[in-house]
Amino acid sequence: MVPFAGYEMPVQYRSIIDEHRTVRSAVGLFDLSHMGEVAISGAEALAFSRYAVVSDPGALEPGQAQYSMLCTDTGGIIDDLILYRTDDGYLIVCNASNRDAVVEHLGRLLSRGDFDAVLDDRSDRTALVAPQGPRAAELVAGLTGLDLEQLGNYRSLPGRVAGIDCLVARTGYTGEDGFELFCDARRAERLWRALYDAGQPLGLQPCGLGSRDTLRLEAGMPLYGNELDRDTNPFEANLGRVVKMEKGEFVGRRALQQVQQEGPRRKLIGLAMRDNAIPRHGYAVHADGQEVGQVTSGTLSPTLGEKIAMAYVPADQAGIGNDFEVVVRERAYRAEQVKLPFYRRPRPEPAA
């Protein structure tokens, strides 16, 4: 167990590699109750959300969700998040480590008095349990009356799971099909146990922070604090598609427009090691013997058996197939730029 954003979190229950493989092949169960949940309601909830985030919540129908970010005036990323349109407004699900920063930032924007909207930080009373993997749908289907066929990727529905009221979302951070079940924190243990028990015949294992990190890295998903921070803008992080300039004014627009026009100076890339060394967060990246960037995340990929990393390098040196070196314990080891994501889940067979 390790302290994490005010919670005691398991890095692993038994083995990171076993947990990782379970999510790729069956179903893993994550306790993500540390995540932040901040609701935005009021007559101008939509207008305020559109102003605060870089994406366009105006495109969301009730029950839809989108990946988004909050940026500073200078275009740096305050947090990345998922924005859900709910029956009574919008729900931001943010990183636990940034919850206070997100609440403070949104509170400051609202305090200017331009929007008739209300914030409600529900993080402490909201638990989040996430079954993830190819058999997650089978697991949840057995415990709910909801028609999961109607619940596509990045969609959510209120409903009961194991008799407990939840917001059932088809989202995740593993690169697999899966669900995030938000419920009242007082019901969390019951929900966890029901999923845990019903999942046993499916091969379910509880999964910790360790496999969450290796799963998202294989899936090429950024982690705040590694790939993203206030000195990084969305375009550098390959997240330019999330930024919707055409929606009108929003926080960070001017700075981001400039980045978009000029092109980002550096770029987040994928590396596969060609020599035998494991790249890690903070290791230097060289090209032709010169330091050009840094590894943001790296690991031995349990699925691919390859040593993989994400790294920032100058945009003009990025290109699939390009050669780099990663410095591990003062020695340079060869690496090749490869496409992101490293892993993409197999498409389901089309129904006959």
Next chain:
Amino acid sequence: MYPDDLRYSKDHEWVRVEGSRATIGITNFAADELGDIVFVELPEVGAQLAQFASFGVVESVKAVSDLYAPVSGEVAEVNEALREKPELMNADPFGEGWILRIELKAPDEVEQLMDAAAYHAQTAA
């Protein structure tokens, strides 16, 4: 729970002395703390190890840790199997997961190490 015929360092290495040779590995306590071991970097045969100095690196999925020599000596043999199967250090830390055999330089150094009971007391603390 720890074999009685071994001596232990506070850095969680074990030593088995046989004549002038010592076999070195990490304990099951260390292996469990590290989690799945996926990589090990070992010295060459002939390298000189100084007691309590770092001689190599072990990496789990999550973390990088130094390996510390429990005794001084010259590396006589390296467990080559670990290069392909570092997970042997998790599966059988006192057996197939051994790391090095060294020619002892100062055999009395072994006396500074803990016996199984003392090591058990340290890890239970």
